Amino acid sequence: MKERNIAVNEAAEYLDQIPKFSKEKHTVEMVREMLRILGSPQDDMKIVHIAGTNGKGSVCAFLSSVFREAGYTAAVFTSPHLLSITERFAFNGKDVDDELFLYAYRKVRDAQEEFEKIGAGHPSYFEFLFLMFMVMVKKSPCDYVVLETGLGGRLDATNCVEHPLATVITSISLDHMEYLGDTVEKIAGEKAGIIKPGVPVVYDNTSAEASAVIRAKAEEMGSRTWPVDNTSYSGLELDGGHLKLMAKQADGGTEHALDIPFAAEYQAVNSMLAFRTAEILGIDAEVISRGIGHAVWPGRMEQIMENVYLDGAHNEGGIREFAKAARAIAAKRGGGRRILLFAVVSDKEYREMAEILCREFMPDVLILTQIEYGRGLDIRKLNEAAHDAWKKVDSLLGRTEGADRAGGESGHDIRVIQTVAEALKEALREKKPEDTVFCAGSLYLIGEIKDVLRRNEA
Structure with a gap:
């Protein structure tokens, strides 16, 4: 064998x-x-x-x-x-x-x-x-x-x-x-x-x-x-x-x-x-x-532990459907924060995806990371896209900008963590019993998360 x-x-x-x-x-x-x-x-x-x-x-x-x-x-x-x-x-x-x-x-x-x-x-x-x-x-x-x-x-x-x-x-x-x-x-x-x-x-x-x-x-x-x-x-x-x-x-x-x-x-x-x-x-x-x-299909709004979900949404249409579904799941709980772990591959329309998430899902905590897979988008570009997305949303809603934990200008809790393993640890550490954690942006991200869990690194 x-x-x-x-x-x-x-x-x-x-x-x-x-x-x-x-x-x-x-x-x-x-x-x-x-x-x-x-x-x-x-x-x-x-x-x-x-x-x-x-x-x-x-x-x-x-x-x-x-x-x-x-x-x-x-x-x-x-x-x-x-x-x-x-x-x-x-x-x-x-x-x-x-x-x-x-x-x-x-x-x-x-x-x-x-x-x-x-x-x-x-x-x-x-x-x-x-x-x-x-x-x-x-x-x-x-x-x-x-x-x-x-x-x-x-x-x-x-x-x-x-x-x-x-x-x-x-x-x-x-x-x-x-x-x-x-x-x-x-x-x-x-x-x-x-x-x-x-x-x-x-x-x-x-x-x-x-x-x-x-x-x-x-x-x-x-x-x-x-x-x-x-x-x-x-x-x-x-x-x-x-x-x-x-x-x-x-x-x-x-x-x-x-x-x-x-x-x-x-x-x-x-x-x-x-x-x-x-x-x-x-x-x-x-x-x-x-x-x-009786169907089983991993990584498609899959619940991997209490109030923690993985979804392989990886393009504009998928992210829009994810945002709708994740919002409904979080609303069912009747409270708590929405924590999102997000990463994408470089050949996707990542700016549009980030804007959809900020506008239609509005995470309370946004954790950005970089997929190890060769086409993973540079985390600096993703961070810039996330801040720009929140600025657009704030402008649409007439909100005043402030300073966030990542040192940016969007007034939102955006955290930049280099590896998927550390980003998942951060999401799980941050999660309180009433919160819901979602991980989305790429099936490659979901694969890396599953590998981290398999190796008990989170």
């Missing part, structure tokens, strides 16, 4: 080095050629293909749980991971075992010479992982495969899948604009690129701009659409660490109670996307309800 763990670590180290010698992604057609060399493992799979800006992973988790509740086996491909690369490959609710992981890794790596012959060169990091997943499922077949896109949709490696059972498009907002476009409509066009002829499309209908693009693409492809929004359910309420609602069936028939094991309102639409998808695949509504209730 120890030798196998060493082998997995060595494989992970090799995969982490891939960006050094594979600078560009390949076309969808070239990825399909790579799969052909690997035996076209995707051809016999029953795949649900999921794209979107936020919520993809949650929908994957809901669907996987529903399939298992219905007595089916399910394999799920998601990204990124929090602690271990094996988290990206889940079989029946559990991370892939080392043996299957290493089998797939070696299979793809051994195919490199054949990839070179067709002019493909080396797969990118994401492509390599996707190819591994396809090999895994070929080796260990499942009744259903839940496939999350990486960046975008139209040009994504996963879009080489030609005949999915259904496509799902979650909420769409501005993110990765340098690759996908600078408007919601352009980004929606990229995400809608996963729609296939005649394949049903279940989509988040909460953005009029995105929905119009998705409907137009579905009509072009002759695909029936199933929109989901806040009219798809009723009676939404936050009950402790759970959401409760009544899910409406697509035909307007009986409503079914959903007890969603996440304390965030944005999970209402995500759970309904999974509900509707499973429904059109012929799964009984009561079974769907139970499956959603």
